[in-house]
Amino acid sequence: MRMQLATAIAKALESAGTEFCFGYNGHGNWKLLDSLVHETRIRTIAARSEDHAVHMADCYWRSRREPPMAVVTTSVGPGSANITPAVASAFFDSSALLVLAGGGATQWYGRGGIEEVYRYGPEEWPLTLKPLTKASFSVTRPDNALEMVLRAYKTAITGRPGPVVVQLPFDIQHTEIELRGIPDLARWTRIARPGPDPQALDEAADLIASAERPLLSVSSGIHNARAWKELADLAERFSIPVETATPGKGAIPEDHPLSLGCVGRAGTLQANQAARECDVLIGVGTRFGDIDTGGWTLHDIPGSTKLVHIDIDDGELARVYPTDVAIVSDARTALLGLATALEPRPQADRTAWLEHLGQLRDKWEAEVAPLRTSDAAPMGYARVFSDLSDVVAEQAPDATVLFDTGHSLSFGPPFLRALSRHYIHSGFFHRMGWTLPGAVGAALARPDKPTIAILGDGSFTMTGSALLTAVEQGVPIVVVVLSNGTLQIEREQMLRIYGRHSLTDYVDEADGKRHEIDFADWARVMGAQGVRVRAPGEIKDALRKALDSGAPTVIDVDIDPESEGYRAVHYRYPSDFAERGLAHPPV
Known part of the structure; x- marks a missing residue:
């Protein structure tokens, strides 16, 4: 039988059990989207930015840790370039996903057609992702393109998992190929795990x-x-x-x-x-x-x-x-x-x-108890993370909980009690804001379990538009925004080192006062629920109601911008090239 390549790819992914494709529409991936949406049962989710789509697929994998993985589709040029930091996050945290990126027509390669990365060679965008993926390449002919996609899928999920990017030129997507039948992707990926000597x-x-x-x-x-x-x-x-x-x-x-x-x-x-x-x-x-x-x-x-x-x-x-x-x-x-x-x-x-x-455990618990129970307002992070842990333990012990970077990385590890395996953190690349779109992918992977994301206001402002996807898809994520008007971990450390800080506070230029954003209002404008919490005693009740509501909800929590970050080990980054400091491993 004969079939257009994009349709053959879509049907092969469907036959492998693929549940979700996350993506964004652009002229480079029109045929891919047409095939995925109209010729398969794969649920194709429209993200609000290409990087959001990657974070969704990333956390879908982290919620399952087994095939089928999710697929991402992007357009061409800037649309595809938008995925770079999100792909890096997946790569360094060993998350499997497959990106099917659109591309221009091969007949125009090297001419500098619309959005082609052409200055040093015909369409070289995939090269930009080579250090950040297990593989990144463009197919160059239709007759072996399906086989290359199947190998890409195998590469992503075998060995140390990771993202793989395949660029599919526009004309090749539309070209008909001869097939004996839809290939059995399982036979390409059934590889035993490596064992010890x-x-x-x-x-x-x-x-x-x-x-x-x-x-x-x-x-x-x-x-x-x-x-x-x-x-x-x-x-x-x-x-x-x-x-x-x-x-x-x-x-x-x-x-x-x-x-x-x-x-x-x-x-x-x-x-x-x-x-x-x-x-x-x-x-x-x-x-x-x-x-x-x-x-x-x-x-x-x-x-x-x-x-x-x-x-x-x-x-x-x-x-x-x-x-x-x-x-x-x-x-x-x-x-x-x-x-x-x-x-x-x-x-x-x-x-x-x-x-x-x-x-030692008993001693530590006694030492940090005042942080967990502090009634200070504005609040400290430890109280928020501890109260959230209590609510999860009593109401949703198998919930998926994601926490972001910044001071969430200072307080999430010790004060967020993990009662199940479903705690997700971007542990190496620490991209700000990844938790919000990631929570959408995690919730879709486990639709019968609650999903909670905790992130700072700086992170939320970077990816807050992902809340629209949650609303449109009816995904009832609970988003806790720790609002203090500053990049607190950066501010704290700059003050420690230099005695002053730079570009950390969100302030109005005219009067220098903190620029406050009502994130609950932001949520309501996007169609979600929004709640403001200004006193410690309100946290648990707000979380319980949000979990019970069955609707996407943002809880805007007022955090003290002067509260000190939790540090169990103080060490400095080497600031003198000639000095061999403690941050170097012993040899």
Whole structure:
């Protein structure tokens, strides 16, 4: 049979079970959109900006962590260029998605036709995304284009997941190709996960079994491997406490006796002290970045701590710390293998270690209790995050909760209690505002569960138009806007370093006073519900009503612009090229 290429691609994605395509209309992707909307059952969602579409697909994946992934379609030129920071967020947080970008007609390539990236060669836009994707390319002929898209799909979801971009020129989209039938995409993507070297497992088991103070340090590799049960089983069977990097939040429920919470700059006392004192550290699917190691100050590696590092990407092994055992493996497969290897080995007594960490947990909880319960108005972040945690625990313990960057990154890790695996944070690229469009994708992935996004006013003003998509699609996300009229984390640190700040406050030029935005009004103008919260005692009731309403709701919370950010570890960024500061890893 003969079929236009765009239609063949759309039907192949449909046959693979694709539920959603997020996109924006532009002349470069007209035929793709026509085929997706009118010739398949794929639900095609109109975003208000191309980057929103990518964030939606990104968080759709993070809510599922298994195929089918969502697809994004963009136009050409500036429309496609808009996706760059969103694609970078997905890439560095290992989220699988496929971008089908429109392109100009190949007959015009090199002539500088409308929106062609042509100055140094015919249509080179895909090259701009090569460092930020697993693959980015343009198809150049119709007869092998479908096969190239199938390989792109396989690339996105296998190994370490990530985004793949395929540009489809306008004329090639419309060209008819000969097909024997719609290809079975599952047969292209049914690839077993990489497993660990048995000898390396034995070496790791020898180290762990003899350790009196072992520690599991995990991140998003647990989520992408869907290894939540295997992590809990290993920790429980061998009495090993677990700390999480922020992207791994929820890998083990934070009310679990062996959970120490998040580690790092805004980590808990018990997690950070465990990182300092452990004799064997088992890193699983984690990068050991500066945020999660306190600027590489927490771990004594090499030194008193031995490191077993497991990752599906060998490029992350020994990137920061030298390893005693390095294992290339999917996290789930490695944890199963490690449990088997540990089973016959006598284990060191860890009673004192766990008791010590329990005492640290009690001490930390007592220390931060005043922050959690403060009645100050305007409010501090810790009170908002703690009250939200209470409402989620009592009303929606399986909710999806997303939190943004800025001071949300200072307070979300320690004060937002993760009771399930459905806590999402953009843990590396930290793009402001990604949570709002991301919440739409997450809610569509789990339509029977509530979705809550927490972000600052600076972040909301960047992506607030995504609320329109939530209203149009009837997606009842709850958006908590922490409103203080400033980029608070930047302001605080500039004052600390320079004694003054620059471009941080939202002020009226004429009188220098804070420029206040009523985000509840903003929500109502867009067709959502809007609520203003000005006193701590109002937070819980506003959240309960928003969750019960079944409608998109913005809760505008008045935050104290002078409240200090939470820091468990203070470290500075090196500001002198000739100085070797604490932010450098030991060698």
